[in-house]
Amino acid sequence: MRFKLIVALLLVSTFSFAGILNDPANRYRLDLTYESGFTGVLFHKIQFGQSGTDFDYVRDGGQGVLFPFERFTAGITIGKHTVSLLYQPLTVQTKVKLNSALVVDDVTFPAGTGMILNYGFPFYRISYTYEILRKAKSYLALGLSLQIRNADIYFESLDGTRFTANKNVGPVPVIKIKGALWLNNKAYIATDIDGFYASSRFFNGANFDFEGSVLDASLRAGLMMTEYLETYLNVRFIGGTAKGVSQNSDTPDGFSNNRLATINVSIGFELK
Numbered sequence: 001m002r003f004k005l006i007v008a009l010l011l012v013s014t015f016s017f018a019g020i021l022n023d024p025a026n027r028y029r030l031d032l033t034y035e036s037g038f039t040g041v042l043f044h045k046i047q048f049g050q051s052g053t054d055f056d057y058v059r060d061g062g063q064g065v066l067f068p069f070e071r072f073t074a075g076i077t078i079g080k081h082t083v084s085l086l087y088q089p090l091t092v093q094t095k096v097k098l099n100s101a102l103v104v105d106d107v108t109f110p111a112g113t114g115m116i117l118n119y120g121f122p123f124y125r126i127s128y129t130y131e132i133l134r135k136a137k138s139y140l141a142l143g144l145s146l147q148i149r150n151a152d153i154y155f156e157s158l159d160g161t162r163f164t165a166n167k168n169v170g171p172v173p174v175i176k177i178k179g180a181l182w183l184n185n186k187a188y189i190a191t192d193i194d195g196f197y198a199s200s201r202f203f204n205g206a207n208f209d210f211e212g213s214v215l216d217a218s219l220r221a222g223l224m225m226t227e228y229l230e231t232y233l234n235v236r237f238i239g240g241t242a243k244g245v246s247q248n249s250d251t252p253d254g255f256s257n258n259r260l261a262t263i264n265v266s267i268g269f270e271l272k
Contacts, residue, residue, distance in 0.1 A: 028078045029272065035071040035234060037266025041092070042239075044119075046153070047257040048166055049105045054257070061117050062094030069264045080131035082141065088216075090238070091120040095158070104155050106252050107164040114158035121260075124148040125194070127176050137188070140179040145194050147172040147214065166256065172196070174214055186224050190232075193217040210244030220268070228272050236264040 041064070044057035057063040075084035094117050102109040109115060129143030149172055154165035173196060180190035197213040215237060222232035239261035246254040 028076055031073075031075045031077070031084075032271040033071075033073040033075075033268060035069070035266040035268040037069045037234075037264060038066040039069040039090075039092075039238075039262050039264045040066055041260075041262050043259065043261040045257075045259050046119075048164075048255070049103070050253050050255045051103065052105060052255075053101070053103045055102060055104075057092075057094075057117070057119065060096065060099055062096040063092060063119075067092050069266055071266065071268075080134075080141075082127075082129045082131075082143075084127045084129075086125040086127070087122070088125070088238075089122045091118070091122060091152075093118045102155070104164045105166075107155070107162055109155065109157060109162055113162070116154075116156045116158060118152065118154045118156075120150075120152035122150050124150070125174070127194070129176055129178060133179075137182040138180055141177070143176045143178075145174040145176045147174050147194070172212070172214060174216075180222075188222045188224075190220050190222060191218060192220075210242065210246070212240065212242040212244075214240045222270075230270040230272070232268045232270070234264075234266045234268050236266070238262045238264060 218236035
């Protein structure tokens with residue numbers, strides 16, 4: 001229902017306001033984008049505490065099914081310069097019965113325990129890109145992003161007797177590449193890639209040595225429906241790793257090791 005409402009608003013906005021927002025006489029161009037689809041978890045393992053269980057979310061944590069996917073982006077372009085803001089919800093919650101004992105930090109959940117598993121890792125991102133190549137509508141742009149992670153991960157027994165949580169907020173610098181190849185005046189293919197790897201506290205946004213990586217890469221096929229509205233089919237990989245020992249953790253030894261890979265398929269609408 002919410003998806004249909006947003007699509008309707010986009011269509012109304014296209015005919016009512018787009019010509020005002022992006023008047024050809026303006027030096028700037030405003031873009032608003034919304035995507036909706038599904039997420040499949042390809043691989044996900046996590047460990048909290050050196051003696052904790054290396055837990056497989058896909059095999060043992062109920063993540064072997066599809067989950068809803070959404071993505072919201074707003075961007076402004078002036079000449080060859082573009083600044084964009086992104087909000088990416090990424091929260092997966094499942095209920096399972098443990099096949100074997102699970103140890104998270106200093107908390108043990110015995111085999112057979114009914115569990116609520118919440119993996120919340122939504123993020124916010126601001127990006128800047130500079131167009132280095134342009135031929136008609138086709139282009140290639142390079143830039144940087146600053147991503148704010150907002151982790152909320154917890155393990156809770158259904159009877160409420162056992163609970164442990166790990167929360168973290170912090171900045172992550174990312175390299176960005178994006179481009180589009182127009183096949184004709186109506187259709188195009190495009191890519192948008194944010195990625196980084198670092199093993200130094202200076203680059204990964206932590207105040208301790210921590211090895212981490214981020215990759216958010218998409219390939220889309222798009223169609224211009226009107227002068228101001230595009231629609232596209234998008235396939236996106238979102239994944240990353242994080243491993244290290246935090247000096248500020250409330251856990252016994254501060255160790256964590258998180259590895260995640262997802263594939264996302266969505267339909268998007270871009271208002272220009």
